[in-house]
Amino acid sequence: MIFPATTAFYAALLALVYLGLSGWVMGSRVSSNVLFGNGGDESMLKRVRSHANFSEYVPLALILVGLLEAGGGSHGLVQGLLIALLVGRILHPIGMFAAPNSARQFACRGGGILLTMATLAIAAIALLLRTA
Numbered sequence: 631m632i633f634p635a636t637t638a639f640y641a642a643l644l645a646l647v648y649l650g651l652s653g654w655v656m657g658s659r660v661s662s663n664v665l666f667g668n669g670g671d672e673s674m675l676k677r678v679r680s681h682a683n684f685s686e687y688v689p690l691a692l693i694l695v696g697l698l699e700a701g702g703g704s705h706g707l708v709q710g711l712l713i714a715l716l717v718g719r720i721l722h723p724i725g726m727f728a729a730p731n732s733a734r735q736f737a738c739r740g741g742g743i744l745l746t747m748a749t750l751a752i753a754a755i756a757l758l759l760r761t762a
Contacts, residue, residue: 634699640712641692647719651681680723687746691715694753711749718745
C-alpha cells in the first residue's frame with residue numbers, strides 16, 4: 631500500500647473550498663443575525679445547504695478515491711476523479727444561486743452533483759473490480 635499523495639493534495643484543496651463555504655455561511659449568519667437554522671431567509675438556506683451538501687458527499691468520495699490510489703489504482707483515473715470532484719464541488723454552490731430552471735442552474739448545480747455522483751460511482755466500481 632502506498633501513501634495516497636494525489637488524494638492528499640486534492641483533500642487539502644477541498645478543505646480550503648470547505649473553509650470558504652463555512653466562511654460564506656458564517657458571514658451570512660453574522661449579517662442576518664441568525665445563529666441557528668436559516669431564519670426563514672432563502673439565501674441563508676441555500677448557503678447552509680451548499681455547505682451541508684459538501685460535507686455529505688466529499689468525505690466518502692475522498693475515502694473511496696484514496697483507497698483506490700493506495701491500492702495501486704491508475705494515477706490517471708485517480709487524478710481524473712479528483713479533478714471532477716473538485717470542479718463539481720465548486721460548481722454546485724454557484725448553481726444554487728442561479729435563476730430557477732436557467733442554463734446556469736442546470737450547468738452548475740446539476741453538473742456539480744453529476745460530477746460528484748460520477749466520482750462516487752466510478753471509484754466504488756473500480757474498488758469492487760480491484761477486490762473481485
